[in-house]
Amino acid sequence: xxxxxxxxxxxxxxxxxxxxxxxxxxxxxxxxxxxxxxxxxxxxxxxxxxxxxxxxxxxxxxxxxxxxxxxxxxxxxxxxxxxxxxxxxxxxxxxxxxxxxxxxxxxxxxxxxxxxxxxxxxxxxx
Amino acid sequence: xxxxxxxxxxxxxxxxxxxxxxxxxxxxxxxxxxxxxxxxxxxxxxxxxxxxxxxxxxxxxxxxxxxxxxxxxxxxxxxxxxxxxxxxxxxxxxxxxxxxxxxxxxxxxxxxxxxxxxxxxxxxxxxxxxxxxxxxxxxxxxxxxxxxxxxxxxxxxxxxxxxxxxxxxxxxxxxxxxxxxxxxxxxxxxxxxxxxxxxxxxxxxxxxxxxxxxxxxxxxxxxxxxxxxxxxxxxxxxxxxxxx
Numbered sequence: 001x002x003x004x005x006x007x008x009x010x011x012x013x014x015x016x017x018x019x020x021x022x023x024x025x026x027x028x029x030x031x032x033x034x035x036x037x038x039x040x041x042x043x044x045x046x047x048x049x050x051x052x053x054x055x056x057x058x059x060x061x062x063x064x065x066x067x068x069x070x071x072x073x074x075x076x077x078x079x080x081x082x083x084x085x086x087x088x089x090x091x092x093x094x095x096x097x098x099x100x101x102x103x104x105x106x107x108x109x110x111x112x113x114x115x116x117x118x119x120x121x122x123x124x125x126x
Numbered sequence: 127x128x129x130x131x132x133x134x135x136x137x138x139x140x141x142x143x144x145x146x147x148x149x150x151x152x153x154x155x156x157x158x159x160x161x162x163x164x165x166x167x168x169x170x171x172x173x174x175x176x177x178x179x180x181x182x183x184x185x186x187x188x189x190x191x192x193x194x195x196x197x198x199x200x201x202x203x204x205x206x207x208x209x210x211x212x213x214x215x216x217x218x219x220x221x222x223x224x225x226x227x228x229x230x231x232x233x234x235x236x237x238x239x240x241x242x243x244x245x246x247x248x249x250x251x252x253x254x255x256x257x258x259x260x261x262x263x264x265x266x267x268x269x270x271x272x273x274x275x276x277x278x279x280x281x282x283x284x285x286x287x288x289x290x291x292x293x294x295x296x297x298x299x300x301x302x303x304x305x306x307x308x309x310x311x312x313x314x315x316x317x318x319x320x321x322x323x324x325x326x327x328x329x330x331x332x333x334x335x336x337x338x339x340x341x342x343x344x345x346x347x348x349x350x351x352x353x354x355x356x357x358x359x360x361x362x363x364x365x366x367x368x369x370x
Binding site for chain 2: 025032039064074075080084085098113122123
């Protein structure tokens with residue numbers, strides 16, 4: 001994919017969506033379904049039913065990683081971005097640097113407010 | 127070759143003009159740019175949700191609030207209904223990409239078949255969301271209200287919200303959850319609804335042989351991008367509202 005930008009015949013290379021045949025589509029579906037099944041196994045089984053795992057930052061990180069993997073498969077294969085020109089991929093994805101910055105910013109801000117502006121009553125749960 | 131003839135040489139690199147550097151059709155690029163900006167909107171919503179959660183000493187437990195399967199069980203079944211919704215949306219995303227694939231082969235019959243399945247999936251999803259909203263509304267959650275709204279006695283507030291909390295109970299946290307849940311899933315549901323309408327329009331254009339005459343089913347790809355984006359957003363909404 002990397003040197004497609006520099007070849008003359010690259011114009012036709014992707015005209016008909018090479019790389020996403022019916023077989024590949026069901027493969028990606030299988031991956032998405034499998035990841036979702038793991039999420040449910042953990043959330044319903046390990047956390048809720050058997051209570052082997054306690055909700056906390058480690059579990060949340062695990063969920064977020066699985067979510068990002070799913071997002072990658074949807075964007076790369078279903079939305080076909082993986083098969084576009086590299087410059088287009090960079091163009092559409094680099095802007096999310098701002099979102100990463102915004103996440104860091106807002107979560108730090110939220111954590112600060114918890115300790116400094118908490119004036120609402122909290123009732124103990126029995 | 128001296129330097130002058132080098133200057134006269136015709137440049138053939140992708141960005142030297144006379145060709146499409148990305149070789150993507152204009153409308154498709156614009157759809158991508160719209161989706162990137164839409165992703166910013168959804169990100170802002172979800173990041174604000176995260177910031178609120180960090181700023182509150184306690185939060186609603188998803189396992190306790192999402193426990194119903196409309197028509198089957200009123201409570202005691204956490205996550206099952208949203209699992210069905212997630213499956214429906216992933217499935218309709220697959221039928222959409224199959225429609226795109228059939229479009230590449232100019233197979234009108236298959237495009238029509240997969241578009242109809244996609245539309246049905248979208249309608250089923252919005253229907254499920256409507257049931258979920260109705261259930262939460264019956265429990266007392268809505269924009270600006272939660273089951274303890276109107277109560278002043280701390281013991282009564284605590285008792286009204288107790289079923290939804292595992293840790294300490296906070297009226298503010300329940301209210302923020304309620305507002306953000308209806309806003310974010312509402313905005314997502316609005317996107318799904320728009321997607322269904324777009325899909326129906328495209329389906330009629332397919333049936334009308336519009337793309338057959340045009341010689342390309344590229345429009346299916348554009349509306350497909352939008353539909354997959356809606357699925358993508360749901361993946362995140364599902365994680366942050368239902369799992370975490």
